Amino acid sequence: xxxxxxxxxxxxxxxxxxxxxxxxxxxxxxxxxxxxxxxxxxxxxxxxxxxxxxxxxxxxxxxxxxxxxxxxxxxxxxxxxxxxxxxxxxxxxxxxxxxxxxxxxxxxxxxxxxxxxxxxxxxxxxxxxxxxxxxxxxxxxxxxxxxxxxxxxxxxxxxxxxxxxxxxxxxxxxxxxxxxxxxxxxxxxxxxxxxxxxxxxxxxxxxxxxxxxxxxxxxxxxxxxxxxxxxxxxxxxxxxxxxxxxxxxxxxxxxxxxxxxxxxxxxxxxxxxxxxxxxxxxxxxxxxxxxxxxx
Amino acid sequence: xxxxxxxxxxxxxxxxxxxxxxxxxxxxxxxxxxxxxxxxxxxxxxxxxxxxxxxxxxxxxxxxxxxxxxxxxxxxxxxxxxxxxxxxxxxxxxxxxxxxxxxxxxxxxxxxxxxxxxxxxxxxxxxxxxxxxxxxxxxxxxxxxxxxxxxxxxxxxxxxxxxxxxxxxxxxxxxxxxxxxxxxxxxxxxxxxxxxxxxxxxxxxxxxxxxxxxxxxxxxxxxxxxxxxxxxxxxxxxxxxxxxxxxxxxxxxxxxxxxxxxxxxxxxxxxxxxxxxx
Numbered sequence: 001x002x003x004x005x006x007x008x009x010x011x012x013x014x015x016x017x018x019x020x021x022x023x024x025x026x027x028x029x030x031x032x033x034x035x036x037x038x039x040x041x042x043x044x045x046x047x048x049x050x051x052x053x054x055x056x057x058x059x060x061x062x063x064x065x066x067x068x069x070x071x072x073x074x075x076x077x078x079x080x081x082x083x084x085x086x087x088x089x090x091x092x093x094x095x096x097x098x099x100x101x102x103x104x105x106x107x108x109x110x111x112x113x114x115x116x117x118x119x120x121x122x123x124x125x126x127x128x129x130x131x132x133x134x135x136x137x138x139x140x141x142x143x144x145x146x147x148x149x150x151x152x153x154x155x156x157x158x159x160x161x162x163x164x165x166x167x168x169x170x171x172x173x174x175x176x177x178x179x180x181x182x183x184x185x186x187x188x189x190x191x192x193x194x195x196x197x198x199x200x201x202x203x204x205x206x207x208x209x210x211x212x213x214x215x216x217x218x219x220x221x222x223x224x225x226x227x228x229x230x231x232x233x234x235x236x237x238x239x240x241x242x243x244x245x246x247x248x249x250x251x252x253x254x255x256x257x258x259x260x261x262x263x264x265x266x267x268x269x270x271x272x273x274x275x276x277x278x279x280x281x282x283x284x285x286x287x288x289x290x291x292x293x294x295x
Numbered sequence: 296x297x298x299x300x301x302x303x304x305x306x307x308x309x310x311x312x313x314x315x316x317x318x319x320x321x322x323x324x325x326x327x328x329x330x331x332x333x334x335x336x337x338x339x340x341x342x343x344x345x346x347x348x349x350x351x352x353x354x355x356x357x358x359x360x361x362x363x364x365x366x367x368x369x370x371x372x373x374x375x376x377x378x379x380x381x382x383x384x385x386x387x388x389x390x391x392x393x394x395x396x397x398x399x400x401x402x403x404x405x406x407x408x409x410x411x412x413x414x415x416x417x418x419x420x421x422x423x424x425x426x427x428x429x430x431x432x433x434x435x436x437x438x439x440x441x442x443x444x445x446x447x448x449x450x451x452x453x454x455x456x457x458x459x460x461x462x463x464x465x466x467x468x469x470x471x472x473x474x475x476x477x478x479x480x481x482x483x484x485x486x487x488x489x490x491x492x493x494x495x496x497x498x499x500x501x502x503x504x505x506x507x508x509x510x511x512x513x514x515x516x517x518x519x520x521x522x523x524x525x526x527x528x529x530x531x532x533x534x535x536x537x538x539x540x541x542x543x544x545x546x547x548x549x550x551x552x553x554x555x556x557x558x559x560x561x562x563x564x565x566x567x568x569x570x571x572x573x
Binding site: 008040111115 | 303304307308310311314315317318319320321322324325328336337338339341383384386387389390391394395396397399402405406409411412413414415416417418419420421422423424426440442443444446449468474478499502503505506509510520521522524525527528529537540541544545547548551552555556559562563566567568569
């Protein structure tokens with residue numbers, strides 16, 4: 001008994017030792033800064049001088065800040081791309097799941113934008129969206145359409161960036177759907193066919209429920225990622241776009257914190273951002289109680 | 296029926312082919328632009344494939360800015376973080392999966408919950424922290440946090456370790472192996488494929504990172520590759536030297552593309568698994 005408990009203590013000791021680095025990392029680089037951000041959001045922190053407590057002033061200002069609303073609107077607008085990407089990815093995955101020749105090649109090709117450097121891709125699309133000699137308008141010209149100067153027009157700048165984001169993320173979602181589809185037992189479809197279910201019924205009642213965990217996963221991670229868009233905007237529209245039409249929340253935070261040194265104000269915005277992500281994730285989990293996302 | 300299926304498959308194949316063209320065409324255009332004569336970029340009707348191709352820009356880019364030091368810096372950051380961070384992550388995954396100690400699952404859930412904290416919510420205090428340490432304009436703020444491990448990696452390695460029988464670990468314990476010995480002789484060899492795939496994915500993520508580098512790095516020679524090419528874009532767009540910009544971007548994109556093409560099977564498999572299990 002004595003040795004047993006000593007062995008157990010030794011095991012616990014090594015257990016704690018092995019998990020120490022990530023736990024320390026969590027405390028130093030996540031928990032402490034997150035709490036400090038909350039504290040900073042109630043101050044007039046400028047990153048240099050002392051921090052004076054000013055109560056809710058930052059939050060009051062933010063809710064009167066026209067640029068913040070714009071940035072929030074732009075961020076949400078670009079998230080329209082999430083359901084579009086989902087639908088396209090599912091259709092492509094359904095196609096690839098039919099034992100088509102060259103499946104591996106297709107998977108690789110569709111996945112290349114995913115692994116490509118976002119900065120390089122943004123630089124390329126920045127030129128591709130050029131009104132006079134960009135790829136997009138050159139292509140539209142072939143179809144007889146005169147395209148706008150995408151990134152300089154406040155009506156097209158958001159859809160343009162959104163389109164690029166769909167293009168970049170499509171292969172990832174498609175891959176996840178394809179893996180889920182391949183794990184659906186074939187006899188489900190055969191049984192349904194015997195019962196006279198048509199293609200739409202099979203999609204609606206077998207495929208869609210079976211791939212639901214992937215849909216859930218992609219929507220949650222899509223919203224978390226989508227609320228943190230920065231690089232594309234920073235490179236393609238370095239000032240935040242025409243009439244601030246492409247600036248996202250994180251872009252605005254970055255400008256305020258590191259351009260204007262309004263660290264307290266920017267912290268308050270990140271607190272709102274964090275709360276937004278937390279609530280959206282919570283709602284998603286509520287909506288999807290049957291989800292087996294844990295474990 | 297069979298004929299109908301064949302036709303459907305043929306149509307789907309054509310659709311996928313067109314889709315694939317849309318995916319790859321912008322990247323091909325990026326390359327052809329980089330080998331165009333500067334005036335060909337503006338030519339009407341557009342020059343799709345320049346003849347002859349000018350590869351001169353690929354020589355020129357190295358003198359036009361700190362591209363080489365950018366590659367070096369990105370490599371130092373990504374290499375240090377992934378090598379050390381993979382070690383700490385896999386040790387932690389081993390402990391979370393196979394060792395017994397009080398509070399284990401609660402701590403694990405806490406770490407997983409922290410994934411919900413977005414980077415922008417911690418970046419400002421982190422910046423102040425690192426600036427007080429005198430680390431602004433060095434690579435340290437990009438390296439140090441990663442050394443403590445990566446929670447996503449811990450999560451997936453823990454999943455993977457679930458398939459390693461506990462009896463194997465118990466037997467080694469009875470034989471008197473130390474825990475470090477169990478890790479290095481039994482656990483590590485067994486999960487090596489999973490570790491490799493996760494390491495590659497992490498390496499790519501760091502290589503392509505942009506927000507953290509733009510916050511910390513000011514001096515041109517300290518910047519990572521992604522910042523360097525963004526600066527090329529800003530600087531040489533004014534001179535409308537687009538072939539030069541595209542050449543630099545192609546160079547920035549190429550290393551990860553090669554890594555992906557070499558390891559595509561492992562990468563695609565491990566991403567696909569992450570979704571099913573995720």
